[in-house]
Amino acid sequence: MKKRRYSSPYLSRDYFSKDIFPHTVYAGRKAIRQPTPYRQHDEIEFLLIRSGEGCMTVNGRSYPAAKGSLFCFSPSHFHKLDINKGSKLEISECHVNTGLYFFLTACPYHEADSAAMPALPLYALLNESLTQQVTGIIDDITAECEKGPASENQSLFFLLMKLFGILEKYRAAEA
Amino acid sequence: MRSQQKAHPICGRPISGIFTGPDKFLTLQSVVVREHIPPVAEDDSLFIYVAAGTGRITINGVVFDLVPGSFCWLQSYHVFSLESDWGTALELQVLVYDYPLSSYMTYRPNRPAQLNNLSTALPVFDLAGPVRQQVEGLLNEFAMYSEDHDSGANLIKSAILGQLSYAFLDLCTQYSATHTHLRHQWPLGWILSLFIAYSCAEDLDPKDVAESFGVSVPTLNRELRMTTGMNFAQSVSRARINLASAAILFSELSFHFIATYCGFRSEVAFYRTFRELKGMTPQEYRDYAIATAGTPRKMVSETVERILFYIHTNYREQISLKTMAQDLYISENIIRTLLDETLHISFKDVLSDCRLRYAEALLAVTDMPVLDVSLASGFNSERTFTRLFKARTGITPSAYRTQMTGGAV
Numbered sequence: 078m079k080k081r082r083y084s085s086p087y088l089s090r091d092y093f094s095k096d097i098f099p100h101t102v103y104a105g106r107k108a109i110r111q112p113t114p115y116r117q118h119d120e121i122e123f124l125l126i127r128s129g130e131g132c133m134t135v136n137g138r139s140y141p142a143a144k145g146s147l148f149c150f151s152p153s154h155f156h157k158l159d160i161n162k163g164s165k166l167e168i169s170e171c172h173v174n175t176g177l178y179f180f181l182t183a184c185p186y187h188e189a190d191s192a193a194m195p196a197l198p199l200y201a202l203l204n205e206s207l208t209q210q211v212t213g214i215i216d217d218i219t220a221e222c223e224k225g226p227a228s229e230n231q232s233l234f235f236l237l238m239k240l241f242g243i244l245e246k247y248r249a250a251e252a
Numbered sequence: 253m254r255s256q257q258k259a260h261p262i263c264g265r266p267i268s269g270i271f272t273g274p275d276k277f278l279t280l281q282s283v284v285v286r287e288h289i290p291p292v293a294e295d296d297s298l299f300i301y302v303a304a305g306t307g308r309i310t311i312n313g314v315v316f317d318l319v320p321g322s323f324c325w326l327q328s329y330h331v332f333s334l335e336s337d338w339g340t341a342l343e344l345q346v347l348v349y350d351y352p353l354s355s356y357m358t359y360r361p362n363r364p365a366q367l368n369n370l371s372t373a374l375p376v377f378d379l380a381g382p383v384r385q386q387v388e389g390l391l392n393e394f395a396m397y398s399e400d401h402d403s404g405a406n407l408i409k410s411a412i413l414g415q416l417s418y419a420f421l422d423l424c425t426q427y428s429a430t431h432t433h434l435r436h437q438w439p440l441g442w443i444l445s446l447f448i449a450y451s452c453a454e455d456l457d458p459k460d461v462a463e464s465f466g467v468s469v470p471t472l473n474r475e476l477r478m479t480t481g482m483n484f485a486q487s488v489s490r491a492r493i494n495l496a497s498a499a500i501l502f503s504e505l506s507f508h509f510i511a512t513y514c515g516f517r518s519e520v521a522f523y524r525t526f527r528e529l530k531g532m533t534p535q536e537y538r539d540y541a542i543a544t545a546g547t548p549r550k551m552v553s554e555t556v557e558r559i560l561f562y563i564h565t566n567y568r569e570q571i572s573l574k575t576m577a578q579d580l581y582i583s584e585n586i587i588r589t590l591l592d593e594t595l596h597i598s599f600k601d602v603l604s605d606c607r608l609r610y611a612e613a614l615l616a617v618t619d620m621p622v623l624d625v626s627l628a629s630g631f632n633s634e635r636t637f638t639r640l641f642k643a644r645t646g647i648t649p650s651a652y653r654t655q656m657t658g659g660a661v
Binding site for chain 2: 097117119136137155175176181183184185186187188192193194196231232235236238241242243245248
């Protein structure tokens, strides 16, 4: 067999690999008391601040992290979270495989402005009722994840799509 | 709800375009029916929820009673007419769930097993309890975004349509599990139109079909005309054109392929039938539906998505058009043309975009030397990196780092 020069995720996989569909999804609630250092991961992360105050720094730019802040980080976003003194942050987060981003933006009714993933993280400041709705969606995702593999769970995909839609709809204009 | 052996006849050929149309996608329509509305055959699937009033809906020759809380999912093979009870108004909420969207939502090639239940169960259910609350909640949520047509709102609405369809499929699964013995009660016209919708892509001969259902060809045509207003040949052409008009939205499919895929003997036959039924040629329809309709729909092929995903996961390694073509089993020329035609970009642009973005992040966040940054983000040399970086941002990498960190690192 011809030896390949470069490693590729496709070498070990099926020819019709379904990487763009949801297959790795996990979600949950967390309470954070300590500031976190810079982190980067090869997944899309949705992060909602449910209560508390702090400051989110992404690639050197800072964003206020208050109740109702919803973020979406792609693999090129290094992010760290600072917490105001005496405060405790309650967050809901949801990680999905990167390929899903391309499938979501390929929705027939979605007009993507570019082929690449966004340069700046998507950021939205939601009001009270939307914060509750998004918390509910992430809780539902957590519940759906326990039911079985994500690749066969369509309701999970609809929830992720709604989450992404809310973020797109209410995202703050880029400075 | 009653089903009967004998079909309830309709009069005249059904009309289309009452509930669907370019300006009606992803919009909540409130419809009030005060008397009888003539038979309708739409080209896309519809959700109908009865908010108030009572009446009847006749679907393919079968009469169903409508009460507040009735929830219907009508497909393109359903010919239906609505009628309100004497002296009352039937208040309906109508949503269009078009086939391109639904095929996207079910991941295109994979047909979940539940869809099989859809054809054997009822198209109308009377909701009660938690399911009714769930459906009403989803409809109210949809109404909030009904007038917005930006990308975000469209995604939310598409997700709601998906959730509605799954709520309906759950009902179908429950029904099929408990009512297996009732299927023989449907009239022949009902069964025939289902059969045509599901096997229109094959070569259908009226003689064979009539024989397999145990009737003569005139009976076949009469039964179909009585329940749907169209004879066998008309029903088959309509089903095929419906299939084709969803496939046409994938701009990289050739008309020759679509014609064979939808069961036409030749491309000429496909063109002729398409013009007869849609009033325009396939090419005109493609231009109209993709670019100029009220809510344009664009289908991005899965291949393009996989190409983009490949670049975005592997940009830190030394990939080129050649290695990608090898790994994805797609020819280099096809990759080039696909990217250029659908997204108007080149492979190099996407690749350097990804690499520069990652490099920018590394510059702002870490104190790695510029050479390390350029190698870590997939560039071969510091010079290439600096040249591209300057072309994009207008400053050198080290100046960018000073600007982002304020000289702290």
